[in-house]
Amino acid sequence: MTVLSAPSPAARERTLLWLLAAVQFTHVVDFMMLMPLGPLLMQRLGLSATRFGALVSAYTLASAAMGVLGVFWLDRLERKRTLLMLYAGFIASTLLCGAATGATGLLLARTVAGACAGLMGAVVIAIVSDVVPAERRGQAIGTVMTAYALSAVAGVPLGLGLANLGGWRSPFIVLAGLAGVVWLLLLRFLPRVDGHLSHASGAAAAAGFTPRLALGWGLTFTVVFASFLLIPYLGAFMVNNVGLSLTDLPWVYLVGGAATFVSSHWIGRMADRLGAARALALLLVATMAPHLLFTHLPPSPLPVVAVVFVLFMTLTSGRAIPTMALVASQVPPSLRGRYLAVNMAASDGASGLAAWMGGLLLSTAPDGTLIGFAQLGWLAVGISTLALGMLWTFVGRAVRLDVTPTP
Incomplete structure (x- = not known):
């Protein structure tokens, strides 16, 4: 296994991290851009709101399901080969999205894309955790996760622009082409990552999934769940409750993404x-204050909303970085890929369940105003408090189980 320790050139580490960030960027854009393409897809393919919702959820559900299945094989292969294989499947399925002639074909292509993307994310974090030393791992994961912010700043607006110019198929085709270039760069520059194979054994696999490590999945679930109770409804709240126009919304998201x-x-x-x-x-x-402030925000001018939104997004999205660094650090390399695959499944399941629960708890007034968003903010704070308790238990058990007590 190649370890990028102090004597290794810093440029090599940066190249590796930005290549992995590019992988994340392509699959995050693939997921995010479908939602704003909704009106166009519903018009061109004759989709109902329910069938369009199935297109969106198919990606996340397939990702969660494959994350669980990844337990059985993900650490048995060299990581570069695994990533290239999954990324090739993602590229092919994204290209098929652009070639789909109807809703059924698009649904199948989205399902395959989601299945590949979920495991790709786990392998990317496993590579970072295997290759980058612990003292730089948090910053390395932060670099890779800038892909999420860059998707909001550049990826989704460009995708919508392509759809306006060339139809709904063009964003998928262009994205598949971009991902193809990234695949070739990975093939050329990504080092072989196989140190986890030398530590793999049946006994290690059996010892890997203990109640202590399951707490890591629970921690990820609660952190993501608290965020996605609110995130899917931020746009509707800003337009219908706070008083922004639809033309203001892209600028607010652009500023929030840049700050993130x-x-x-x-x-x-x-x-x-x-x-x-x-x-x-x-x-x-720190996120409890902006969660309550945003969900209780009265009608306000654009600059005020933008400031509160930036505070909300930077702190809320930032929680994923130490969460991922923490759970990855608790797992030996021989089990890291499988463990993170289930962790990604927990994250996907949390986002889907939270968005569904948020929709159940909210209602809409005749004028479009969301009713119950303030209460949803309090619930998010309560779930974050639960996450604090799980964090304390997870870290405490790690110390008690992994460190030999001093006589």
């Missing part, structure tokens, strides 16, 4: 400096 892109690096460095557990605890507490 910058803050991801800072949060990664903070996780390295303070430790992932302490950084996550601080962020869980």
Whole structure:
């Protein structure tokens, strides 16, 4: 296994991280751009709202299901080969999305794309955790996760622009072409990552999935669940309750995405400096104020809304960085890929369940105003408090089980 320790050139590590960030960027854009394409797809393919909802959920559900199945094989292969194989499947299925002639073909292609994307994310984090030393791992994960912010800033607006110019198929075709270029760069520059294979054994696999490690999945679930109670409804709340126009909304998301892109690096460095557990605890507490402030926001001018939204998004999205660094650090390399695959499934399941629960708890007034969003903010704070308790239990059990007590 190649380890990028102090003597290794810093440029090599940066190249590796930005290549992995490019992988994340392509599959995040693939997931995110379908939602704003909804009106166009519903018109061109004759979809009902329910059938369009199935297109969106197929991606996440397939990702969660494949994450669970990844337990059985993901750590048995060299990681570069695994990533290239999954990424090739993602590229082919994205290309098939652009070639689909009807709703059924598009649904099948989206399902395959989601299945590949979920495991890709697990393999990417496993590679970072295997290759980058622990003292730089938080910042490295922060670099890779800037892909999410960059998707909001550049990927989705460009996708919508392509759809307006060339129809709904063109974003998928162009994205598949971009991913193809990234695949070739991975083939050329990604080192072989196989150190986990030398530690693999049946006994290690049996010992890997203990109640302590299952707490890591629960921690990820609660952190993501609290966020996605609110995130799917932010746009509707800003337009219908706070008073923004639809033309203001892209600018608010653009500013929020740009701020998140910058803050991801800072949060990664903070996780390295303070430790992932302490950084996550601080962020869980810090997000409670913007969650309550945003969900109780009265009609306000655009600059005020933008400031509150930036605070909300930078802190909320930043929680994923120390969460991922923490759970990855608790798992030996021989089990890391499988463990993170289930962790990704927990994240996908949490986002889907939280969005569904949020929709059940909200109602819409005749004028379009969302009713119950303030109460949803309090519920998100309660779930974040539960995540704090799980964090304390997870870290405490890790110390008690993994460190030999001093006589």
